[in-house]
Amino acid sequence: MRELFELCGADRELVFSPYCWRVRLALAHKGLDYQSRPTRFTDKALIAFSGQKLVPVLTDDGETLHDSMAIFAYLDRRYPQHPLLGDALAAERARLVERLSFHMVRMPLLKILIPRVWQVIDPADREYFRSSREKALGMSLEDFADPQGGERQFRDGVAPLEMWLREQPFFEGPAPGGCDYLLAGLLLWAWCLGAQPWADDSALGAWFARILQTYETTHGPVKRASIQAEMSK
Numbered sequence: 001m002r003e004l005f006e007l008c009g010a011d012r013e014l015v016f017s018p019y020c021w022r023v024r025l026a027l028a029h030k031g032l033d034y035q036s037r038p039t040r041f042t043d044k045a046l047i048a049f050s051g052q053k054l055v056p057v058l059t060d061d062g063e064t065l066h067d068s069m070a071i072f073a074y075l076d077r078r079y080p081q082h083p084l085l086g087d088a089l090a091a092e093r094a095r096l097v098e099r100l101s102f103h104m105v106r107m108p109l110l111k112i113l114i115p116r117v118w119q120v121i122d123p124a125d126r127e128y129f130r131s132s133r134e135k136a137l138g139m140s141l142e143d144f145a146d147p148q149g150g151e152r153q154f155r156d157g158v159a160p161l162e163m164w165l166r167e168q169p170f171f172e173g174p175a176p177g178g179c180d181y182l183l184a185g186l187l188l189w190a191w192c193l194g195a196q197p198w199a200d201d202s203a204l205g206a207w208f209a210r211i212l213q214t215y216e217t218t219h220g221p222v223k224r225a226s227i228q229a230e231m232s233k
């Protein structure tokens with residue numbers, strides 16, 4: 001049995017973590033089914049068996065994996081059909097894309113999404129979410145959240161990606177691969193939280209629609225939150 005422990009909101013069907021989405025997309029790419037195990041921020045006991053505290057956690061045939069990039073590598077080793085990362089050189093390049101996207105895409109999105117995450121998580125998770133994020137960010141959530149500034153930074157960050165996608169349908173060429181899913185996971189984070197800082201008629205918007213449509217064709221509609229983005233303490 002294959003199980004994916006993935007972050008959920010108060011509504012257990014709302015899964016929104018970018019890293020968990022990467023793994024959902026990767027499993028869909030390989031044609032592998034799994035049982036979803038929705039996990040709240042403070043459900044640490046559920047994933048204690050993995051020896052660490054973050055999701056995604058994948059169990060597969062007696063193996064326990066965590067970290068989205070490590071899971072991509074594992075899936076390629078165990079299920080070589082439809083590679084995600086490919087050979088060692090290609091895998092290093094994907095790691096570079098992952099690092100670049102962390103700063104160019106993930107940080108701007110965080111500024112947009114913090115108030116939305118706050119809205120959707122279980123109220124019992126809020127104290128943990130606030131204290132862990134404020135410690136990591138070095139400031140209060142209210143001081144960090146900046147949806148308008150985040151949108152500007154997001155547009156700047158994705159400008160090279162927009163140019164790339166004007167030349168080919170997917171980052172990896174004519175068909176999607178691991179780098180597509182590394183980036184699409186980040187955009188799905190925003191999309192599931194009801195935000196879309198990209199235009200439908202941009203190359204990035206068309207690419208995202210292709211990835212989402214392919215996923216929804218096999219897995220059904222993706223749950224999207226309808227929320228007020230204001231932060232209330």
Ligand SMILES: N[C@@H](CCC(=O)N[C@@H](CS)C(=O)NCC(=O)O)C(=O)O
Binds near residue numbers: 007020056067068069
């Ligand atoms: N590098 C990890 C990052 C995983 C990660 O940060 N997961 C977040 C969800 S987005 C998490 O589990 N947070 C729980 C917590 O902060 O306690 C990956 O790529 O999987």
